[in-house]
Amino acid sequence: MDRVVVVDHLVKHFEVNEKRPGIIGSLSTLFFPKKRTVQALKEISFSVKKGELVGFIGPNGAGKTTTLKILSGILYPSSGFVQVGGYTPWERKEDFLKQISLIMGQKNQLWWDLPAIETFELNRAIYEIPERSYKRSLDELTTLLDVEDILTVPVRRLSLGQRMRMELIAALLHKPEIIFLDEPTIGLDLVGQKVVRDFIDDYNRKNEATILLTSHNMDDVLGLAKRVIVIDEGSIIFDGKLEELTAHFAKEKEIRVFLKNGADYKKLEEIGKVKKVKHPEVVLSVPRAEVATAAARILENFQVEDLTITEESLDDIIRKVFQGKLRKP
Amino acid sequence: MRKYLTIFKISFQQEFAYRLNFVLWRVRNVLQIFIAFFLWNTIFSDPGRVVFGYDRAKILTYIFGLIIIRAIVLSSRAIDIAGEVSRGDLTNQLLRPMGYIKYWFTRDLSSKALNLIFSVFEASILFLIFKPQFFFQTNFLLFFLFLTSLVIAVILFFFLMFIANMLPLWLPDQPWGMSFLLFIFTDFLGGGVFPLDILPSYITKIIYLTPFPYLLFMPLQIYLGKLDLITSFNSILIGTVWVIVLALGTKVVWSQGLKSYGAVGR
Numbered sequence: 001m002d003r004v005v006v007v008d009h010l011v012k013h014f015e016v017n018e019k020r021p022g023i024i025g026s027l028s029t030l031f032f033p034k035k036r037t038v039q040a041l042k043e044i045s046f047s048v049k050k051g052e053l054v055g056f057i058g059p060n061g062a063g064k065t066t067t068l069k070i071l072s073g074i075l076y077p078s079s080g081f082v083q084v085g086g087y088t089p090w091e092r093k094e095d096f097l098k099q100i101s102l103i104m105g106q107k108n109q110l111w112w113d114l115p116a117i118e119t120f121e122l123n124r125a126i127y128e129i130p131e132r133s134y135k136r137s138l139d140e141l142t143t144l145l146d147v148e149d150i151l152t153v154p155v156r157r158l159s160l161g162q163r164m165r166m167e168l169i170a171a172l173l174h175k176p177e178i179i180f181l182d183e184p185t186i187g188l189d190l191v192g193q194k195v196v197r198d199f200i201d202d203y204n205r206k207n208e209a210t211i212l213l214t215s216h217n218m219d220d221v222l223g224l225a226k227r228v229i230v231i232d233e234g235s236i237i238f239d240g241k242l243e244e245l246t247a248h249f250a251k252e253k254e255i256r257v258f259l260k261n262g263a264d265y266k267k268l269e270e271i272g273k274v275k276k277v278k279h280p281e282v283v284l285s286v287p288r289a290e291v292a293t294a295a296a297r298i299l300e301n302f303q304v305e306d307l308t309i310t311e312e313s314l315d316d317i318i319r320k321v322f323q324g325k326l327r328k329p
Numbered sequence: 330m331r332k333y334l335t336i337f338k339i340s341f342q343q344e345f346a347y348r349l350n351f352v353l354w355r356v357r358n359v360l361q362i363f364i365a366f367f368l369w370n371t372i373f374s375d376p377g378r379v380v381f382g383y384d385r386a387k388i389l390t391y392i393f394g395l396i397i398i399r400a401i402v403l404s405s406r407a408i409d410i411a412g413e414v415s416r417g418d419l420t421n422q423l424l425r426p427m428g429y430i431k432y433w434f435t436r437d438l439s440s441k442a443l444n445l446i447f448s449v450f451e452a453s454i455l456f457l458i459f460k461p462q463f464f465f466q467t468n469f470l471l472f473f474l475f476l477t478s479l480v481i482a483v484i485l486f487f488f489l490m491f492i493a494n495m496l497p498l499w500l501p502d503q504p505w506g507m508s509f510l511l512f513i514f515t516d517f518l519g520g521g522v523f524p525l526d527i528l529p530s531y532i533t534k535i536i537y538l539t540p541f542p543y544l545l546f547m548p549l550q551i552y553l554g555k556l557d558l559i560t561s562f563n564s565i566l567i568g569t570v571w572v573i574v575l576a577l578g579t580k581v582v583w584s585q586g587l588k589s590y591g592a593v594g595r
Contacts, residue, residue: 014591074423076588094426102424109421111339113346118339125335126427154346 004178004210005048005071010080012041012066040066042234043080050177051208053201055215055225055242059324063234064214068180071212072102085178098127101176105186108167110155116166117151120173127174134173141169144199161192168199179203181213185220197223216322218315230321237326242314249326250312253291255284260303271297280305285312332427333435340406340439355447358399362455365392365522370459381527386462387553391524393452393463394549399521400448402482402544406436410494411504419590430491430579437487466552474561478548481568485540486515488575491583498586514539520546526555540575543568 018034019025041063048054056064069075070082073089073096082089087096110119124134142148145165155163164184172179184200185193201224204211215221221228221242228245230238238248255272259280268274271294272286286294291309298304320326344351369392372378373385383391410433413419422429456463466472493507516522518541525533525546536542547564550556556564 069420072424074420075590092423097424097426100424102420104420107418107421109424111343113343114339118342122335122339123425125332126425128332128426 002050003047004050004085005046005212006081006083007047007067007071008045008081009043010041010045010067010070010082011039011043011078012063012070012075013078014038014040039234041070041077044231044234044236046229046236046239048210048212050210051204052227053204053211053213053224055213055221055228056231057214057221057228057318057321058231059322060216062231062324064231065182067231068102068182068212068214072100072180073097074102098174099176100178100180101171101174102180103167103171103182103184105164105183108155108163109170110163110166112156113154115152115154116147116158116170119155119166119170120151123170123173129174133175137173137175138169141172144202145169145195161188161195164188164192164196168196172203175207176209177207178210179212181211181215183215183217184213185215185217193217193219200224218318221318222314230326232321232324232326245321246311246314246317249317249320250288252285252287252312254310254312255286255291255295255298256306256308256310257282257284257298257302257304258306260305267301268298333431336427336432336435337439337442340436341443344440344443351443355444355451358396358448359451359455362392362396362451365395366455366459381524382555383524386464387555388524389459389462390464390553391549393456394552395521395545396448396452396455397445398479398482398545398548400444401441401479402486402548403515403521404440404444405486405490406440407433407487407490407494408508410491411497411508414494414590415497415501415504417501423587430583433491434487437483437490441483464553466554468554470558471551471554471561474558474565475548475552478543478551478561478565478568481565481572482544482548484572485568485575486544488572488579489515489540491579492575495582495586498590501591514541515544518542519544520549524549526550537567540568540571543571 014037016036016038017029018036019029020034044063044067056067058064066075070077071084071089073084073092076090085096085099087093089096110116111122120138123129129137142151145168147162147165147169150158150162155166158166164187168184181200185196188196197220200211200213203209204224211224213220213224225242227240228238228242229236230245238245240248252273254275257268259282265274265277265282268282268284272284272290274282275285276283284294284298295307295309298307317326366389369388372380373383373388376385378385380388413422422432466475489511490508493511494504496507497504518525518536518539520542525536525542528536543564547556547568551561551564
């Protein structure tokens, strides 16, 4: 087993200073600071194999970004075991840093006042990338992301989409084997999102890079991740294939009925939750265990033209994940 | 080593990206010199007068020496560290395979190089305008000691700045408090406003125990030949002790601070 990322019983809590509102509140905070401990991660464990692309999803504040920051060595954990590429991340050994990359959609490493090419040159020096492979990577990346003609424009004059592409280049010039992506498509327009998404997919396959990705963008998750880890309130509540997500979380199934004229919709409500009525079609939501009986009752009591039973869509499930509406089943 | 050379180059270019900002900062420096020059020029209007052991040539050399020494010692990019930490941009730096302390020291040096070029230029112009009597140190040993004390001053100031700028690792919403305090101490206790030896000796004795006089005052004193060899050596020794103490302090503060860094900002 070629496990590149190993996380075992990882715990992280933060001390947060609470601020009370108002002038008196501010003063009392100054003299009597009130600390509160926030449990960001509660003993999470998982591992990732080489070349895997894993989606890390969950509602805001669930602990996704915290996990990525610990894995990339920026944050110290409170306790637990973490190994990435054979290294302990927070020791921040140069050899470790040379094989990873953390890309955050909202943070830029590019020098604001200078053209992006200057940051690339800087990274070439810092990462000690040999001249030839630097040239090759740069050519390849700039062509792929279509930015050859804006390399010498000062970063502050670039659009967000252009900047994000430059960020990707700056973060990938050293050909990292392990990449942590935090909301890579945030704030981008649809075209920009697609460019970035296709690029990530391509990079993953071509370089056999291991990628962990967090996103609140449905298309990112559906388009990229084969495996997802769902995290909520600091705990992992699901870890498995994307397709298994539905079966795992959907407590209900949908019954779609086409009724013949003159049926009484009211009565359907006794059988299950009516989600949609669009004559003659009615969609009912029924607990998984009762699906068979519910269907039987409908067929018995109504004049039915057609009836199908479907799973809740993956879209809906993921949307619920983002909203934090799913708990441990 | 090569990576730090590249950092040096890019940092140098960055200073030029905000030309106006840089020019205004230089103008401020020149104005400060003007004020000090006219003040002391008035006091020493009688060419034979000696005040606090300074004659006209030496005090004017002190003032002009300050331009150059300020440019070398006090021009610093390390003041940007606090902002970087409190905005959470430190995160990006931590990901790079490089030494963070070395990175900022390199940027400091590049800022110093640029400021030095400009201040030599400014000092020459002011020199031509005022045509002051200038004291040239011809004793080779003293000049060498002066250069040594300058190197110590540069390192000392860097460590002081670095430590002061680490504050937001613990208090991210209060980035600059410590640095402001440091600037005031540096100017008043370091000899940036007046030569320290015009103060009563019991006060200077206390001040000499702090690291501040070794930033501006002592290098200038050595240059002016106001200290004998033994005292010059002593001053360099105390400066060196402070460098060691602050180097250790920087390491401790940095490694402890990282543990409490929240990597916030988003």
